[in-house]
Amino acid sequence: MYLLLDIGNTRCKAALYENGSLRLVQDLATMDINPTDIEAVIVASVAADEQLQVLKQKLKLTDVRWIQVQSEAAAFGIRNSYSEPEKLGVDRWLAMIAAKQQLPNHSIMVIDAGTAVTIDWLDPQGSHQGGWIIPGLAMQQRAVVSNTAKVLNANEFKPVLAPANNTATALQSGCLAAVIGAIQLAWQNHPTQQIILTGGDSLLLASHLDSLPIIIEPLLVFHGLSRYCRL
Ligand SMILES: Nc1ncnc2c1ncn2[C@@H]1O[C@H](COP(=O)(O)OP(=O)(O)OP(=O)(O)O)[C@@H](O)[C@H]1O
Ligand SMILES: CC(C)(CO)[C@@H](O)C(=O)NCCC(=O)O
Ligand SMILES: [K+]
Structure with missing residues (x-):
């Protein structure tokens, strides 16, 4: 089983992937799984790098393999248009990979x-x-409130x-x-x-x-x- 993490700028979302199916984890903090059952943690993060280190410690999954996905120039049938492909947000990259697979x-x-x-x-x-x-x-609403x-x-x-x-x-x-x-x-x-x-x-x-x-x-x-x- 793989633990998938989508670390955004507001929230961190998690899912488990096993035998081709995805299951959303409701609450990462109280998640009840044995670390030895996790083959690897696959991470997409658009947050600051420090946040990933904090999370690693907090989840007590330091003995598990962590793989951080980055945007690439091309993979899974998608060709990235950015002149610096790794600068494209990895959440955007992954969403396109999944969209292409679906359609x-x-x-x-x-x-x-x-x-x-x-x-x-x-x-x-x-x-x-x-x-x-x-x-x-x-964010738009907060921007107006904090500037007026x-x-x-x-x-x-x-x-x-x-x-x-x-x-x-x-x-x-x-x-x-x-x-x-x-x-x-x-x-x-x-x-x-x-x-x-x-x-x-x-x-x-x-x-x-x-x-x-x-x-x-x-x-x-x-x-x-x-x-x-x-x-
Ligand atoms: N429980 C919630 N916490 C935060 N935002 C929420 C929640 N429920 C709905 N929203 C709405 O979702 C939007 C944030 O979307 P989403 O959850 O996809 O992104 P995020 O995880 O907060 O951030 P990121 O885009 O960085 O992944 C907000 O604009 C807000 O209106
Ligand atoms: C735009 C966001 C914040 C959306 O989550 C993220 O994809 C990101 O930080 N992107 C990096 C910049 C870019 O995609 O060009
Ligand atoms: K997101």
Whole structure:
């Protein structure tokens, strides 16, 4: 069995991979597995490097083999468009690998709606056409609140998209519109056969993008990570 880790800028997510199937780990801290059952820990991290060291100690998995995946120039049928391939976020790289496996021979927009929202374009041959990095929904709201004196948010999240008549709803709706608008523009200017959406804000965004051919795949990055097992 392999332990897969997706270390983002906000959260660290984990899954177990065994006999070709993936199982999400709900709480890494209380995970009840014997270290000797773990063949290797396969890690994708876009966080600071120190965070990985801290996690290694905390999980008491120092005797297990750790393999950190990096973005490559080409692998698993994907060709990276970056002039410095390793600079492409490994979460984006893995999401594209998984998207290609799920929809071979399709042009695909791969969207990861997490701390940041990333949009990456793949052509039917698996060549990465490039992508966008957009501040995520939560980050956008925090940015406005922390750079203004009188814009305050509310605990309740209730964006309406209609013109709002109180501060918190105006902020929430405006930020949601910014992300939805970016995805619509991405689609208008560079349409693809399919869109694969993953990340914490997937369901919310998809509910406002009815007219687009969207597939939601919550485990996309883990599916990509699973390709690196046994290497
Ligand atoms: N329990 C939660 N904790 C944090 N964010 C959440 C949670 N549930 C939903 N979200 C939403 O998910 C978004 C973050 O998405 P996601 O969980 O995919 O990324 P992350 O792990 O927080 O960060 P990263 O993009 O660095 O992986 C936030 O904008 C927020 O609106
Ligand atoms: C954009 C994020 C933060 C999304 O998680 C991550 O993929 C990242 O840190 N990327 C590195 C820069 C790049 O992808 O060009
Ligand atoms: K992510």
